[in-house]
Amino acid sequence: xxxxxxxxxxxxxxxxxxxxxxxxxxxxxxxxxxxxxxxxxxxxxxxxxxxxxxxxxxxxxxxxxxxxxxxxxxxxxxxxxxxxxxxxxxxxxxxxxxxxxxxxxxxxxxxxxxxxxxxxxxxxxxxxxxxxxxxxxxxxxxxxxxxxxxxxxxxxxxxxxxxxxxxxxxxxxxxxxxxxxxxxxxxxxxxxxxxxxxxxxxxxxxxxxxxxxxxxxxxxx
Amino acid sequence: xxxxxxxxxxxxxxxxxxxxxxxxxxxxxxxxxxxxxxxxxxxxxxxxxxxxxxxxxxxxxxxxxxxxxxxxxxxxxxxxxxxxxxxxxxxxxxxxxxxxxxxxxxxxxxxxxxxxxxxxxxxxxxxxxxxxxxxxxxxxxxxxxxxxxxxxxxxxxxxxxxxxxxxxxxxxxxxxxxxxxxxxxxxxxxxxxxxxxxxxxxxxxxxxxxxxxxxxxxxxxxxxxxxxxxxxxxxxxxxxxxxxxxxxxxxxxxxxxxxxxxxxxxxxxxxxxxxxxxxxxxxxxxxxxxxxxxxxxxxxxxxxxxxxxxxxxxxxxxxxxxxxxxxxxxxxxxxxxxxxxxxxxxxxxxxxxxxxxxxxxxxxxx
Numbered sequence: 001x002x003x004x005x006x007x008x009x010x011x012x013x014x015x016x017x018x019x020x021x022x023x024x025x026x027x028x029x030x031x032x033x034x035x036x037x038x039x040x041x042x043x044x045x046x047x048x049x050x051x052x053x054x055x056x057x058x059x060x061x062x063x064x065x066x067x068x069x070x071x072x073x074x075x076x077x078x079x080x081x082x083x084x085x086x087x088x089x090x091x092x093x094x095x096x097x098x099x100x101x102x103x104x105x106x107x108x109x110x111x112x113x114x115x116x117x118x119x120x121x122x123x124x125x126x127x128x129x130x131x132x133x134x135x136x137x138x139x140x141x142x143x144x145x146x147x148x149x150x151x152x153x154x155x156x157x158x159x160x161x162x163x164x165x166x167x168x169x170x171x172x173x174x175x176x177x178x179x180x181x182x183x184x185x186x187x188x189x190x191x192x193x194x195x196x197x198x199x200x201x202x203x204x205x206x207x208x209x210x211x212x213x214x215x216x217x218x219x220x221x
Numbered sequence: 222x223x224x225x226x227x228x229x230x231x232x233x234x235x236x237x238x239x240x241x242x243x244x245x246x247x248x249x250x251x252x253x254x255x256x257x258x259x260x261x262x263x264x265x266x267x268x269x270x271x272x273x274x275x276x277x278x279x280x281x282x283x284x285x286x287x288x289x290x291x292x293x294x295x296x297x298x299x300x301x302x303x304x305x306x307x308x309x310x311x312x313x314x315x316x317x318x319x320x321x322x323x324x325x326x327x328x329x330x331x332x333x334x335x336x337x338x339x340x341x342x343x344x345x346x347x348x349x350x351x352x353x354x355x356x357x358x359x360x361x362x363x364x365x366x367x368x369x370x371x372x373x374x375x376x377x378x379x380x381x382x383x384x385x386x387x388x389x390x391x392x393x394x395x396x397x398x399x400x401x402x403x404x405x406x407x408x409x410x411x412x413x414x415x416x417x418x419x420x421x422x423x424x425x426x427x428x429x430x431x432x433x434x435x436x437x438x439x440x441x442x443x444x445x446x447x448x449x450x451x452x453x454x455x456x457x458x459x460x461x462x463x464x465x466x467x468x469x470x471x472x473x474x475x476x477x478x479x480x481x482x483x484x485x486x487x488x489x490x491x492x493x494x495x496x497x498x499x500x501x502x503x504x505x506x507x508x509x510x511x512x513x514x515x516x517x518x519x520x521x522x523x524x525x526x527x528x529x530x531x532x533x534x535x536x537x538x539x540x541x542x543x544x545x546x547x548x549x550x551x552x553x554x555x556x557x558x559x560x561x562x563x564x565x566x567x568x569x570x571x572x573x574x575x576x577x578x579x580x581x582x583x584x585x586x587x
Contacts, residue, residue, distance in 0.1 A: 010384055016391045023395070054380055080376075080383055084476060102387035102414060105394035171436075188437045188583050191470050195439055210442035212475040213434060 002116065003027045003044055007037035007063065008052040008078065017050060020105055021112075034058030038066060046073060048116050051095070053079045053086060061090055068094040074115040078103075084213040091170050091215070098168065114166035129165035130206045130220025134158065143205045153178060154197050157190075161208060161218040170215035240278075240286035247274055248293040252301055264302040268319050271298055272326055279330025287334075291327030295320055371428050375421070382417045386410060411453070415487075419546040422480070423532070426553030433474040433558045437583055440468050440503055440510070446479035447486060454490035459498040468505050470583035474558060478578070481554040481562075484547040485514045485574045491543060492536055492572065493518030510560075510580045515573040520566040529564050551576075 004026045008014050011032070018028040029044055031037035034055055041049060049067070053060035064075060077090050077098035087098050096115040099108050125137040131144040139155055141148040150158065160177045161169060175186045178193075194216065198208055206220040251274055255267035271294040279287045299309055303316055311317050389410050396403050425431060444462060448455065482501075489499045497517035504511050519536075521529055528534050530552045533545035552562045560578030567573045 012388050016388055020391060020395055080380060101383050102390045105391055188470060191437045191439060212446045212479055
């Protein structure tokens with residue numbers, strides 16, 4: 001059974017999330033603030049953490065930063081709208097994804113499932129996302145068996161997105177991965193390459209979804 | 222600053238006139254005084270007196286009056302005190318040196334004082350700049366502080382309003398069995414969420430708390446972000462989108478623009494019959510992005526083309542559940558990006574809303 005720790009200061013939100021998750025066979029532990037949440041995580045070694053960004057006293061971002069000093073546990077951020085800058089900060093500080101309140105249960109469960117999939121030691125040099133396959137050994141990509149012609153930059157970009165398939169990757173994270181040596185602003189180049197990639201992936205392959213002011217998400221349709 | 226500088230200039234020229242007349246007065250009164258005591262002191266003493274007067278004047282006055290004073294003193298001394306008296310002849314080389322000294326002293330004093338004055342002026346200017354900078358910073362701090370307070374308040378109100386809605390939604394999702402009562406609660410919750418979003422949106426717009434964050438974007442993404450929350454509304458209304466393929470990358474705030482567009486689309490869905498299409502078209506011309514949304518509803522009442530953007534304006538055949546804020550927010554959002562919105566009736570029926578926004582296009586083309 002997967003263990004989840006919920007850190008949220010609203011008792012009713014905790015109770016409800018706990019009910020929802022228990023009905024999906026999660027073992028749930030609740031914490032009402034950052035320090036006790038960190039203690040729970042250290043003690044219980046959960047498989048995932050739901051973290052509210054708007055905690056009183058020690059805010060969610062500080063909790064996350066402290067957590068990332070010693071744990072790689074997948075973290076899903078619960079946030080409200082109009083906090084894009086904060087969300088980006090949390091994602092770049094090591095959060096795995098976010099949902100925006102008020103969120104649907106289906107969305108929450110889907111995100112939670114995806115972020116738990118990520119920690120695996122890759123034994124084979126292939127990544128798949130839907131009908132897309134990336135062969136890292138030969139730097140080849142294929143869509144439903146057909147070879148995709150990609151430039152090295154496009155391949156690296158698709159690699160970054162596919163590795164995090166289903167999860168949000170911030171613009172900053174992508175740029176640092178794809179253009180590690182570039183100091184100048186690459187956001188325009190990023191948009192251009194994304195647009196090329198989208199054309200090559202067409203409508204049958206996984207879709208690259210833009211989340212305004214945050215980043216891109218590869219969705220395998 | 223302007224009137225101040227003018228006043229300063231005027232008082233400067235007044236002071237200059239006073240100094241010129243002062244130099245005349247000093248030279249002649251000094252000449253008269255020295256002439257009176259000439260038998261006791263000798264002509265060299267009078268030369269010293271003149272020099273001293275020049276030095277004193279030099280510390281205070283402008284260069285012009287001091288040099289005039291030097292010329293007058295030299296000539297007067299030469300004419301009145303130097304042998305042969307009442308001629309401009311100079312026979313003794315020592316006297317010639319003294320004669321030259323008047324000019325040397327006057328010029329070097331002038332040089333020294335003008336340097337000093339320049340330094341003083343620079344210091345004063347620096348001081349003034351510093352003060353205005355400090356005042357500016359103080360004002361900015363105050364503004365930032367009040368903005369921060371406002372934002373904090375808004376955030377906490379927003380949090381308080383959204384938490385119960387989140388709880389209701391999650392709880393509703395948990396009620397798995399389909400039940401006509403839960404369907405009603407779901408609809409009501411959606412409506413409530415829409416109202417809360419609109420009130421908070423209006424507050425944000427009116428608080429002038431919107432800081433556009435420009436980034437290179439594909440309009441395609443903006444329209445997607447605008448239509449995603451309206452899935453329900455557009456389930457029964459086809460959305461026809463045109464003109465996007467020819468657009469370059471544009472530098473804009475996709476979040477604000479998507480929100481504005483979303484409100485206009487929501488309005489179009491509210492005022493047009495089920496099953497009728499809503500058309501979005503876009504064009505980029507002369508650094509302006511134009512996005513039009515056309516519906517096939519009743520259109521805008523005559524003369525209300527501007528009023529529709531007023532707060533709390535409601536159309537004549539009102540639908541329940543509107544706040545009359547959607548279009549007002551849309552306009553506020555677009556204006557925060559230095560653009561504007563207009564509304565008109567399409568010649569073939571239906572309302573047509575157009576967002577016009579200045580935007581930079583990417584030199585790289587997609």
